[in-house]
Amino acid sequence: MSIISSFSDLKLNTWIVRQLHTLGLTKPTPIQENCIPAILKGQNCIGGAKTGSGKTLAFALPILQRLCEDPYGIFALILTPTRELAFQIADQFAVVGKTISLRMCVVVGGMDMVTQGQELARKPHIVVATPGRLADHLESCNTFTLKKLQFVVFDEADRLLSGQFSEQLETIFAALPVKKQILLFSATITDDLKNVKELAGNEYFTWDCRNDVATVEELDQFYVLCPFDVRDSYMVETIRTFRQKSENGSIMIFTDTCKNCQLLSMTLNEVGFDNVALHSMIPQRQRLSALSLFKSDVIRILIATDVASRGLDIPAVELVLNHTVPSDPRDYVHRVGRTARAGRGGTAVTLVTPYDIRLVHAIEAAINARLKEYQVDDKEVATIMTQVSVTKGEAEIKLDETNFYERKLINKRKKLILEGKDPDEEEESRKQYLNKKRRKRRKEHNAIVNSKLL
Known part of the structure; x- marks a missing residue:
């Protein structure tokens, strides 16, 4: 077996290796060393390694190499469970793909849907998305298609396949082509990932950096x-x-x-x-x-x-x-x-x-x-206990007076209407409960303050 000492040994294009060198990356990590060759061969892949092991580049580099050979959009879809992770993945793609004028689109909740729809219509090369918002776009507009993409990546795949996103993933997979390369990456290989033969096809490459200790020695x-x-x-x-x-x-x-x-x-x-x-x-x-x-x-x-x-x-x-x-x-x-x-x-x-x-x-x-x-x-805990308790009590009263749960309540009203219930009656019942809870909290807070004064 040949020894991998650089990214060049993985048969990555010169421009990718050069770009990695500018970022200070000269030697691949174990997950990159094992998964990149399999992905370049066209295999489906399941990769597991500890957090911080370079999983993102393990799928980003082969995708970028294949993209530069036949550039078109939408070429790859990367699904991830959280918005912040979506932006982070997009940043890594953007830095390495700068040389080939990579076009990208991040599709997550909390951002303007119209703007996102316009970006999707311009056929970016890479789409990084959370399942919920991408499913919303697929159900509400027909200005873009995923039928020609080559790659679907599940980042933090164990969480994506845990059942929490089942409905959204069903919508997304209905919009995907039959022939596609599926890559699943996670810090923990779970039963959900072990049982993906139906999802990934019969042939897939699996690499799991096993270790008896799930956390690092440092x-x-x-x-x-x-x-x-x-x-x-x-x-x-x-x-x-x-x-x-x-x-x-x-x-x-x-x-x-x-x-x-x-x-x-x-x-x-x-x-x-x-x-x-x-x-x-x-x-x-x-x-x-x-x-x-x-x-x-x-x-x-x-x-x-x-x-x-x-x-x-x-x-x-x-x-x-x-x-x-x-x-x-x-x-x-x-x-x-x-x-x-x-x-x-x-x-x-x-x-x-x-x-x-x-x-x-x-x-x-x-x-x-x-x-x-x-x-x-x-003893130090005892001296600060009253101050911390009073401060948190005041914070809780302030929070109750804000619109902290406004967005959640709007979504709840929509759900109640779909269920045939009267949202105003439910809201009145909720207000009565919260007012009762506030009175109790104020009473407890005043009791703590009075005990401090005494």
Whole structure:
């Protein structure tokens, strides 16, 4: 077997190799070394490797090579579960494909559909899309066709094929040609990917970078045991403790819901930790702006839901802090994969309540490693507990008074009408429930403030 020492050994065109050299890339990673030759031979491919292993270029380079041999649009479709990942993939295609005047289109939610439709009508070479928005375009207009494309790529394929996007994928596949090359890439090879013979045909190349440990050796993994009702205070103290060792290190905090994400962001800003939030209830331009501020180190704390756990290339994150323990060990692997990338060191700390012990054991079994205890000062937690609780209570009251759930409510009204229900009656019932909840929250908040005064 020949030894691969450069991209030239993969029989990539000279212009691609030269462009990679300008980016400082001279030697292919294992997934690139194994998958690129198979893709160039015309094989369907299933590739699995840890986050940060160069999966995007593993499919982008052979697609660009085939494109330059017979350029036309729409040549390839790349599907991905999140908007931010779609823009990131498009950026990588654009940088390498600059030499051949590559035309691209990003089709995601939160952006103007008319503009996207016009871009699709101009027949770009590469379309990078989230399934929901692309399905909307296919159902609402006929100004473009996917019937002549050569490649369909599923990035983060395990999530795309988990069932969450089944309806949209059905619409998309009905618009695709029978003959096409299907490429599936993911950080974790799941049963959904192992059973894709029907999807990818009988002949496909599979490469999985197997390792007994699902996380890298350079990653130090810890837990902080804390009572459920003071988890936020332990989060603040964990940040303070970490800041004593790394004053300017970048921190990503993961939590479970959009509302929690927004509340934690508001709370931390109030207690002196500047941050930005990233979740699906934020307008797309603000999401991209938040990510840009964090990547450029203007803001050094990013609070996010799992929308930011997969695929995003943020190389300098020093700490990943899990505010909530993910219910699926694979989500833990993706979250902590945001740090300790490309051979760098990194730290992951998970806040664990007594209700989370079973989840932690499942994570330890999945990664074949034990989490160590991260030392925080319980006395310091006690001194900030009231301040953090009051601040979060005030943030929750402010959030209730905004239109935070406006877009969600509009979609809900549409759904209720389709179901034959009266949205106004449902809305009145919801308002009564929220008013009752607000009165209770204000009462609890006032009780905490009064106890502090006493």
